[in-house]
Amino acid sequence: MTSVITGDIIKSRSINNQGLWLKELKFALGMLSSDQSYYEIYRGDSFQLEFKDFYKSFEAAVYIKACIKSIKGLDVRMSIGIGEKSHQGETVSESNGEAFVFSGETFENLKKEKQNLKIKTKNQQLNEELNLYFKLALIAMDNWTVNSAEIVKLSLKHPNMIQSELAKIVGISQDAVSKRQKRAYLDEILDLDLLYRHKIAEL
Numbered sequence: 342m343t344s345v346i347t348g349d350i351i352k353s354r355s356i357n358n359q360g361l362w363l364k365e366l367k368f369a370l371g372m373l374s375s376d377q378s379y380y381e382i383y384r385g386d387s388f389q390l391e392f393k394d395f396y397k398s399f400e401a402a403v404y405i406k407a408c409i410k411s412i413k414g415l416d417v418r419m420s421i422g423i424g425e426k427s428h429q430g431e432t433v434s435e436s437n438g439e440a441f442v443f444s445g446e447t448f449e450n451l452k453k454e455k456q457n458l459k460i461k462t463k464n465q466q467l468n469e470e471l472n473l474y475f476k477l478a479l480i481a482m483d484n485w486t487v488n489s490a491e492i493v494k495l496s497l498k499h500p501n502m503i504q505s506e507l508a509k510i511v512g513i514s515q516d517a518v519s520k521r522q523k524r525a526y527l528d529e530i531l532d533l534d535l536l537y538r539h540k541i542a543e544l
Contacts, residue, residue, distance in 0.1 A: 342544065343426045344395035345433075345444035346402055348419035351457075353386040355414055362386075362412050369408035372498065373401050381433045389444075391433050395423050399537040402458060403530060404497045406482055410490035416483065420447035421460040423541065439463065457483060462544055471540060478533055481526040489525035492518060496527055 350362055363382070370380040370390055380390040392401050398421050409417040422444025428437040443461040451459060458475045461468055485493065495507055504518045511518065522528070 342395055342424060343438075343440050344392045344398035344401075345422045345440045346390045346392060346398065346405070346419055347422070347444045347448040348388055348405065348417050349384075350386040350409060351416040351418055352414060356412070362409065362415055365408050365412060366405075369405045373404065378431065379433055383434065389433050391426075391436065391440075395440075396538045396541055398423065398541075399460075400497065400534050403482070403534070404494065406458075407485070407490045407494035407497065410482075410485050411487055411494055413487050416457065418448075418451045418457040420444050420451060421458075422447060423460070423462045423544065462541075464544060467540060467544070471537065474533055474536070478526075478530060481530070485525055488521055492521040493525050493527055493530075496522065 350366065353359070353362060356362055366382060366388060370382075370388065371377075373390060373392060374380050379393075380388065382388045390401070390405075392398050402419050402421060405419065406417050409415050422440045422442065424439025424443050426436065426438035426440055428435075430436040443463075447459050447461040451457065456472075456476060457479055460471050460475065491511070492507070495510060496502075499507065499510075504522075505515045508515045508518045
């Protein structure tokens with residue numbers, strides 16, 4: 342099995358410097374896959390990533406969101422598809438299989454459903470449960486400030502760093518790091534990630 346994340350940048354055209362978010366998106370995708378054949382940016386502000394470690398696909402989506410929301414005024418909508426892969430193409434858009442179909446179908450409905458993150462697997466009951474959790478988590482994630490997104494991004498990139506080490510990178514106090522993590526509901530999101538991995542293991 343594999344996971345496929347399909348997404349697009351919300352309000353990308355409102356940013357005068359298009360290179361700003363494009364650079365951040367390329368950085369995020371590059372961090373998640375060292376092989377460029379597993380991700381692609383197309384139609385200007387849309388992208389697709391095959392993320393083979395499907396247990397960590399929620400964390401990957403949160404990381405992408407944190408990277409994009411670290412730019413003021415921007416957000417991202419994404420769909421996660423988990424399933425089999427039947428064809429390996431030269432690029433991710435040429436590959437095919439259950440995971441790709443699930444991700445594509447779900448992504449098409451995101452704008453209409455006004456939810457910025459959804460998942461589809463072959464287990465309908467699991468889909469309903471996880472998508473409810475996502476809906477609740479998005480109450481926090483959709484409202485991240487630039488500072489909140491930046492600290493989530495760094496916390497996920499350096500999971501073994503303590504707050505004082507993160508503080509040195511950002512140039513703020515340890516107390517400020519702690520407050521930003523709390524405002525971002527990072528602990529709760531990481532708890533959801535653990536639950537997600539447990540649920541996905543049952544597929």
